[in-house]
Amino acid sequence: MHSSRQDLLRLLAYKSFRLGEFKLSSGGTSDYYIDCRTTTLDAKGSRLTGEVFADEIRQRGWKPQAIGGLTMGADPIVVAVAVVSGEMNGFLVRKAEKQHGTGQRIEGFREKGARVVIVDDVCTTGASTVQAIEAAREFGFEIVGAMCLVEREEAKGRPSVEKAAAPAPFISIFTASDVRAEHILQNDETGPVIFAVAASCEICGRPAVTNVPGNRCAAHKS
Numbered sequence: 001m002h003s004s005r006q007d008l009l010r011l012l013a014y015k016s017f018r019l020g021e022f023k024l025s026s027g028g029t030s031d032y033y034i035d036c037r038t039t040t041l042d043a044k045g046s047r048l049t050g051e052v053f054a055d056e057i058r059q060r061g062w063k064p065q066a067i068g069g070l071t072m073g074a075d076p077i078v079v080a081v082a083v084v085s086g087e088m089n090g091f092l093v094r095k096a097e098k099q100h101g102t103g104q105r106i107e108g109f110r111e112k113g114a115r116v117v118i119v120d121d122v123c124t125t126g127a128s129t130v131q132a133i134e135a136a137r138e139f140g141f142e143i144v145g146a147m148c149l150v151e152r153e154e155a156k157g158r159p160s161v162e163k164a165a166a167p168a169p170f171i172s173i174f175t176a177s178d179v180r181a182e183h184i185l186q187n188d189e190t191g192p193v194i195f196a197v198a199a200s201c202e203i204c205g206r207p208a209v210t211n212v213p214g215n216r217c218a219a220h221k222s
Contacts, residue, residue, distance in 0.1 A: 008048040013182035014219035036121035040076035050084030066109040070132040073121035112140035123148040126157035
């Protein structure tokens, strides 16, 4: 796995993932909760998010003029990719048209006919991604791809997004299973604990929990 991608997964597992009993916005319940914004709004997390999304877009040859999504889960992703790429513009989709000023629903990049990619942070039911896709098409954008940072693999989210995005593909950077596995790995206490000889992680500066292979925190110990 590319280093930026692996570092982003580690950060998501460390900062954004929690085990427990949670009620979801969809009305269901889950034994875990993931809030990607604690990672995408983190200084290092923002850079990694921009790098991973931009790399994926380039590898797929979509060549969009802009990326965008429904506020507010998509907001930090859009900004991160625009800044890191230096070439992809950004736009945000309001949940409803504003009732003052120009009354527009699409903010930022607004060139009709442009090739765009729709992004989101978490896909559960896919409703927010679908809403962004529909608004973007209604405005006049050509959608060449749809992406989410973490796919929860439940509530029929993927089929809903794939249907709305077609013929454009829908991809996820990670699944919730990926993040859960990394979270469990970071919190696994079954192995021997080797205490760090220095006070902080040599990668991020957080308190170190091991000195093998170097002074590392829980997020970077593997």
